[in-house]
Ligand code: SF4
């Protein structure tokens with residue numbers, strides 16, 4: 001296992017982090033806990049020392065299974081990363097309440113890497129106003145957290161603003177060879193690293209999409225390569241090739257994939273991919289972009305939209321929806337990120353057709369027309385589904401509050 005250093009602290013982290021968000025499930029449904037625990041312990045025995053979870057993963061069960069996996073001496077061998085969900089926070093007190101409850105769930109007295117979950121411009125403004133910076137500083141001083149960070153799904157400009165607004169030790173961004181210019185992008189990665197933040201990478205293979213049922217045209221390019229690698233290995237090596245990257249998170253739930261990732265993590269030094277290999281990856285990326293429904297590069301020149309539409313964000317998920325038809329999660333992510341479920345509303349249907357964006361777009365995209373297509377395909381039933389899911393999140397919150405009150409009473 002190779003390790004990279006957290007710039008501000010010198011902490012040595014394994015370049016492969018275990019994402020505890022897609023745990024193995026049983027045939028009848030539910031997490032296969034025994035297998036999930038065995039897999040994580042195997043990865044730790046083979047050098048992984050960073051595991052990433054969140055209250056939202058598996059509807060709160062991921063943190064619980066992680067606590068069981070880290071019994072028997074495994075807690076001391078890893079850094080735990082978990083997150084504060086902004087959608088459950090309505091006051092400064094909520095932040096302490098949620099963190100304390102996570103410490104109890106995880107059977108630990110501190111979280112090594114604590115993140116504000118899934119920030120974008122709107123959620124950052126909300127969390128800042130509610131006192132998130134003061135909360136993080138206080139939690140560091142009293143030892144409940146060791147390092148403060150944030151995970152991010154907004155645009156590059158917002159990332160820079162957030163990086164500059166607090167003394168973070170790290171951040172977590174979506175990054176892979178298809179997202180060089182999407183969300184934080186390469187510009188955001190380099191910016192955060194220059195500011196001495198460790199950068200953890202999520203979605204290195206785009207939720208498995210760059211490795212699963214790849215389109216025939218893409219498969220042909222990989223097959224032509226003199227170097228034989230799986231699409232997943234190509235994708236991971238591309239991310240690790242960037243010296244600015246600290247940890248790459250992989251949501252592993254299959255023993256074969258874990259072994260493959262561990263093997264690659266023994267060899268993936270920064271700047272180790274040759275120009276000819278990079279050229280092969282560039283051909284694959286160009287082909288994916290050609291196959292996309294909307295040829296938006298994610299440059300963000302059209303932003304901000306006066307009506308609040310996240311133009312590149314909407315196009316990105318619309319493209320994912322069509323590129324990877326076997327994977328229906330793009331619609332769910334669309335509701336979460338743009339429908340107002342996890343952050344402020346920024347969906348395509350908000351477009352007022354003012355035409356401002358069209359004049360600026362370097363790709364000369366008829367943006368309002370394409371947004372109408374996005375709205376039609378991605379937003380059906382949104383008015384029904386979002387309130388129902390919001391109700392579900394509210395119920396989870398209430399159950400958490402009641403559970404915490406109950407366990408405090410029992411202690412007394
Ligand atoms: S045309 Fe629509 S998407 Fe473009 S800037 Fe105007 S309101 Fe926003």
Ligand code: SF4
Nearest residue numbers: 296297299300302361
């Ligand atoms: S300016 Fe055009 S290419 Fe750039 S993000 Fe906006 S729609 Fe996409």
